[in-house]
Amino acid sequence: MAQEGNGRYTAEVRWTTHGVAHVRADTWGDLGFGQGWACAHDHLPTIADQIVKVRSERARFHGGGPEGAHLASDLGYLALGVVARAEAFRAAQPPELQEMIAGYAAGLDAWREEAVATDALPAWCRGAEWIRPISELDLYAYMGDVALMGSGRNLVGIIGRAEAPGPDGPAPPAPLSALGRGNQEASNGWALGREATASGHGLVVANPHFPWTGEARFWECHLTLPGELDVYGVSLLGSPGVQMGFNRDVAWAHTFSKGHRFTLARLDLVPGRPTSYRHGDDEREMEPTTHAVEVLGDDGEVTRVERTLWRTHHGPMVNLPLLGWGTDTAFTYRDANLDNVEVVQQFLAMDRATSLDDLQARFAEVDGLPWVNTLASDRSGRVWYIDASATPALGAGAQERFRTRVAEDPVAALLFANRVALLDGSDPDDDWVERPGARSPGLVPHDELPQLERTDYVANANDSHWLANPSEPLVGYSVLHGFERVPQSLRTRQNHRVAADLVARGDVTVRSALEAVLDNASLSAELLRDEVLDRLDGVGEVEVDGTLVDVAAAAEVLRGWDGRADLTSVGAALWREVVAGFPEEAQRDGPDLFATPFDPDDPVATPAGLVPAPAEGADPVVGAVAGAVAALARAGVALDAPLGEVQWAQRGEARVPVHGGGEGEGVLNILAPIGALAGTDLEPGPPPLELQGDRTVRTGLRAGGYRCTYGTSFLMAVELTDDGPVAEGLLAYGQSGDPRSPHHVDGTRAYAAKETRPLLFTEEQIRADPELVERTVTGG
Known part of the structure; x- marks a missing residue:
């Protein structure tokens, strides 16, 4: 074991397969130091850039920015006052968290010093003036910004431009690019109870869909402070503790809440x-x-x-x-x-929970979750859903x-x-x-928040609290938690269909739960494909924008498609573009696509059936197919190309074919070129691909196909047994943000092969890992 440096903090960092960091220390400050150092080792440039952002120094180092974006951001953050609030944020924390956060900041800065001294930074930021010391208060300011991920951070560009009308009249409206808010944050979360699992214990599945670049990535870690904390999971970059994961007694998943922050x-x-x-x-x-x-x-x-x-x-x-x-x-x-100064306390309280009852009590006591639903279980086989987001x-x-x-x-x-x-x-x-x-x-x-406890399952896929379980709808809550008795997304419906099937089987294991998530079956295809093919019967060529396209050839491809978004699926891209020929709202409900309307008393089975052909005029279904054929042709994508040939993730110099689909397909496993959680980072990416008109907005189709940047990130299934947690998963975009690291791409290759790995929790498991590397780090 190597040991380098001197200082008041000391921690043991051990890396296992895929670069997962296991941090062990003797004090809260040491534990924070080890986590901060190890996270910075993988992602310092992104974290340092975020610190520049909350310090309102983007324009100082990068100029005013496109359409004045950096200037507006700097001014907007000053108006929000995240730096000005940092002292009060620190004062509100209990002593152990103050120590942990101080250590984390020191760990970030210790790696910064080492990286600069050893020329270890990536080329895009090597020698950059903005890679500067990071203080404890800088970190508090950034954690305040993380609490605003579902709200204020998306508005800084329009806050910073809010000048009052003057003698010459109103200032120009902000550009559309200034509003960083999206509308399709995606994640799946399940908690499966004793009625569903083979063992009768609780089992939790986490499948958050987050950006594959920028500050909203997860970092996988295992934190141990003997006698105080032993927790495994992921944290957002630059965030102390574990935000989603498990300890010996409890496991939990999060999904982005549909409500309003x-x-x-x-x-x-x-x-x-x-x-x-x-x-x-x-x-x-x-x-x-x-x-x-x-x-x-x-x-x-x-x-x-x-x-x-x-x-x-x-x-x-x-x-x-x-x-x-x-x-x-x-x-x-x-x-x-x-003013949410409880957010870090909330996550640490969850990390330390000893049962589902204890977890529920910690939610009621702290009440600090900012913008997520939570789904949890323990070994008793009870499951719990709550939208505890600030509302x-x-x-x-x-x-x-x-x-x-x-x-x-x-x-x-x-x-x-x-x-x-x-x-x-x-x-x-x-x-x-x-x-x-x-x-x-x-x-x-807290006592007015939507929540539900059962023993079969609870699930959420970013629709409102209403259908955590369709057998017991949650009604009568604030409209700002989300609308009730309204049409659900295809992905929500597929989540409930799959979860209900697992309960009916009653033999779910960690392995079978992961297989269900990665099955990639398309609900929209199950509901509509056969009727679409019937409508194409006898149709040959159709004119689209002055060009004839062969709809009969498309029908043959769709007829042979396996109905999935797997690497080998021929027809997946074509179906994606067919569905994109209808308005997005029609994919939930509406006469434009479905024959049987939404029924709030049967929300998983409806809407259903293909809308009938019009009595006269062009058939919109045939038009959607023809438009899809034309769009793929413009993008240079063959109708019979397997999905793995036209859908990929770019990890450094490596192009990795990837499976998964979009919202229109109704698959669980989202992976797409477009995602709604707007990043605020300045990290350079690969050159942009040629746009393909409105298809780029709907499906992300560009020249050559789909370069994915958003979707399944941390995938986890964990069962709480009497002998401790049994868990498998992966981090789909890899542990490191540095393209030179093997851990920038190994997670993606594992995801592409659907090869999950054990999530190593015990000392015996860690010691047995063939890729174990150890180092004691000191500093501060």
């Missing part, structure tokens, strides 16, 4: 006074603050830029794309996680007005389609309501 409020401005707004019968004045940042110019000179930004009693003003800040109407925003509390009238607004107001509907909730900021009855027991004023208290 923030609200926008539309303001009626006082005529002639664009920084004054009506609130009921009152007129209120906005509060200005002038912020300043440094900006690197094209000539290499650094200049100081000042901008006055404004706040209402709700929160910061925003400059919405297309709408801007006018003289009659403007928009402001309030965030449920801006604004609204009165009954405000909730009803919100439903009406989404249905009738085009602006509210458009925002809602992008996961943004719009309230009336000039109506006091639309203000957030203070409830006893809430973590912070204006939030839903």
Whole structure:
């Protein structure tokens, strides 16, 4: 075992197959140091770049950015105040967490010093001025930013551009690129109970779908502090502890919540006074603050830029794309996680839980989850679902007005389609309501959160809490947790179908659960393909944009397709593009695609059946097939190409064929070129591929096919037995962000081959690993 360096922190780091880091230490500070050092070893440039971001120094080192993005981000983060809140964030932590976080920051910086001294950084950032010392308060600021991943961090570009109208009129609306919020965050999570498993114990499956690049990647680790902590799982880059995983007694998975972590409020401005707004019968004045940042110019000179930004009693003003800040109407925003100092405590409390009862008690006590659902179990075979995400509390009238607004107001509907909730900021009855027991004023208290305990299964695939289990729907919760009794995604329906089948079998094991996730069967094909083929019977060539395409050849390919998104599946790409010929909402429900409409009392089986052909005029089903053929031809993709030839992940210089599909296919295992969780990193990627019109928006199709950047990331199945946890899984994009590392690609190759590995938890398992490497690290 090698030992290098000197300092007040010491930790043992051991690496096993695929570069998984097992960190063992004798104190909380030492444990944090070892985790921070080992994570930085794999991802320092990404973490350092995020620290620059929250410090509001992007423009200082990279210039104003495209369309002023870096400047707006810097100003937006100043308005959010993540750095200004860092001291209070630290003061709110219990002593062991203060020690762990201080050690983690020291570990990050210790690897930075070593990497700089040994020239170990990747070429794209080697010698960069922004690779600078990372302090403890820097880390607290970044953890505040992580808490805002489902809210404020996606709005900094429109907060930083929110200048009040002046003598020359309103400032231009923010560009569309400034709103980093998406609408399809994807993950699958199951907790299978004693009715489902062969052993009668609980079994948890985690299948988060996150970006394969940038700061929202997971890093796999095992943390041990004898007598205090022994937990395995993943953490987001730069985040202490384990956010998703298992210990000896409990396992849990997370999925991105469908609910709302923030609200926008539309303001009626006082005529002639664009920084004054009506609130009921009152007129209120906005509060200005002038912020300043440094900006690197094209000539290499650094200049100081000042901008006055404004706040209402709700929160910061925003400059919405297309709408801007006018003289009659403007928009402001309030965030449920801006003051969430409990988030790290919550995850550490979960890491230390000793049973499902204990886990539930820790949720009630801390109440710090920012933006995820949780699905959990223990060896008793009981399973539990909760959406404990921070959620604004609204009165009954405000909730009803919100439903009406989404249905009738085009602006509210458009925002809602992008996961943004719009309230009336000039109506006091639309203000957030203070409830006893809430973590912070204006939030839903813990005892009003949707949750469900059973012994068969609970599951979530990013639709609302409503169908954690279709046998016991959760109804009557706040509208901001998500709508109830509404059509579900194809992926949600497939999750419930597969989970129910596993329960019916009653013999689920870790292996069979993973096989179910990676089966890649397409629900939309099961529901619609045969009827689509019937509609194509006798159809030959069809004109698309002035070109004849052979629909009969497409029918033959679809008829021979295995109905999956596997590497060898011929016809998977064609079906993907066929479904993309219909509006996205039609894939949930609607007369454009389905004959049998959605039935809220039968939400897994409906909608179903293919919409009948029109009595006259062009058949949209035939048109969708013809459009798919034409789109693939433009992209240079053969109709009969196996999916593995036209779908791949780029890991450094390696092109790895990968399986998996998109939302339109209704597969569990998402892997796609497009994903909705917007990254904020500046890490360079491969050159862009040629666009393919609207298909690029729907499926990510580009020249040559599908270069995947989003989807299955950490895959885990763990059973809690009397002898301890039994777990298998993988990290699909690999443990290291450095393209020179073998652990940048080995996880992807394992994913492509569907080769999961044991997740090594015991000392005996770790010692037996053939790729074991050990090092004692010190510093700080």
